Amino acid sequence: MTSTDLARRVLTALIEAGVTEVVVCPGSRNAPLSFAAYDAAAAGLVRLHTRIDERAAGFLALGLTKNHRRAAVICTSGTGVANLHPAVLEAAHAGVDLVVVTADRPARLRGTSANQTTDQVGIFGPLVATQDATGGIDLITGSPVHLNVPLDEPLLPDDRWAPDVVPGEPVHRAVAASLTTLPVGPRTVVVAGDDAGPRARVLAEQAGWPLLAEPSSGSRTGDSAIRTYRLLLGSDLGERVERVVVCGHPTLSRPVSRLLGREDVEVVDIGGSWGAWSERPFPVDGRVIGGVGVDEPDDPTWLEDWREADRSVSRQLDALLAAERDLTPHEVAGTVARALPAGGLLVVGASSPIRDLDLMVPRYDVGARRKVIANRGLAGIDGTVSTAIGAALARSSTRSFALMGDVTFLHDANGLVIGPGEPVPDLTIVVVNDDGGSIFTMLEQGAPPYAEQYERLFGTPHHVDLAALCAATRTPHWRVGSLPELEQALASPNGGIEVVEVVVRRDNRRDLDERIRALRPSPGAG
Known part of the structure; x- marks a missing residue:
């Protein structure tokens, strides 16, 4: 089989498996795959994207796939493959069925010092199975797939390909369905982590239980959702919890982690394993695969106690932030959240945002189709710009926002390098710029005894001119320093990708966080 024939066979398998987006990075060894992808796009079978940076390309494909448009990323051999590793690891730990297609040298050159030749079989580690594309291709999955394609010369086709392919739908391995009824009685909360989906909200509302839902859970809707849950877990309400029902991948909050680790709390895990691992990082007393519900609502007093306490702490939090002389990152986040219309998309960076x-x-509101996405598989800051662009390209949204810190933005500034004629979404990227990494000020290393080492090792001020950086890629940029300016910028999109830089302080972040964490319900509330 010639390299051209093999490449066309690979593209056929991708299309039949429901791949609709193909991201290609330039290279010589992957030329047969690139030509095949070009012809498939010309035939209207896939949408083609090209990127010069494999890491950005990988996260672009990840963002496309996270928003239900199955994507494949294609690159050449050597270090280009290694640069896909961060996106592949994120996909593996988040259970995203990203397809990675890597061109390789022919078998006769493996184990030699031939140019751009390394051991690509299993390069992504034991969490991602590698398939040799010269054998059978299995794309029925719920996790990343690595197709390694050994290609020998000649690498260029003699003709144009007219694909005769019937596009398919993504197929996932079947999981036996069942319905489990949970008894009411124990004081229960529902914890909804990343990608928990609406079933966490539905269960909480059926049972009358408080819903502690992370922003990217897909569950932060309805009357059971508790806004300030992580602050309330440090109050008497948190101590009274007897059972936790967990759905999705909770990663944000140390109070939630402590709750899940308590010996006096029963933990029921809905959905079983998450991503690449079969075990949770906390003790699990019961595991439910399939549907879950209750026969009757629980005592309404328990939920009302949480609601009353939430109203109290929310008022205190809003008053505390409003009293600050300078704009706070929390107010920026709240402004972006309020600006997100029904049918909108918000991609959120890791760390503080x-x-x-x-x-x-x-x-x-339930059913308003606001979608919040975050890379919480490994919760890294890398690739966030590209993930946001991919997610925005994949979804027909009324408005698309991304919210991230300055270090996260700089980490994937290459994501803004998009060639002429490439698909570009309407996306407003809000960068909260405190000139460094504020997340560490709230952790142990930000304590006063480490002040001498802190700024150099963790604060990492960079003094980068974001306006100049955006100008280099012809990306429109606005710098704002107040809430009215931010609200105006968010209300006046110009189309395409644009960056709104919001300048905030970092030197007061630890003190602000300590005052927020000290908030408690007013006497009598909860």
């Missing part, structure tokens, strides 16, 4: 959003996002 998603935690700030967690305290500030309102209870969205």
